[in-house]
Amino acid sequence: MNNSKKANYSIKCTVENCANHCGKExxxxxxxxCVGTHEGNPTMDQCTDCKSFLLK
Incomplete structure (x- = not known):
């Protein structure tokens, strides 16, 4: 966990295994x-993805 990261309070995130996540916050x-989709015609929130995800 990198505690030197500054939280962007405009972007809530609960994906703790992303390198861009702010630890306890x-x-x-x-x-x-960047938000994208893996579907040709997305109809549910499960069809969308955070394309900025980076595995820790």
Whole structure:
């Protein structure tokens, strides 16, 4: 866990195994993120993805 990361309070995140996650705070440390989809015609929130995810 890198405690030097600054939480971006505009981007909530609970994905703790992402390198951009802010440890104990449930926020992302990036200035912005890219949201995409793995579906041709997304109809549910499960069809969307954070394309900024980076495995720790």
């Amino acid at each position: 449930q926020y992302c440390s990036l200035d912005c993120i």
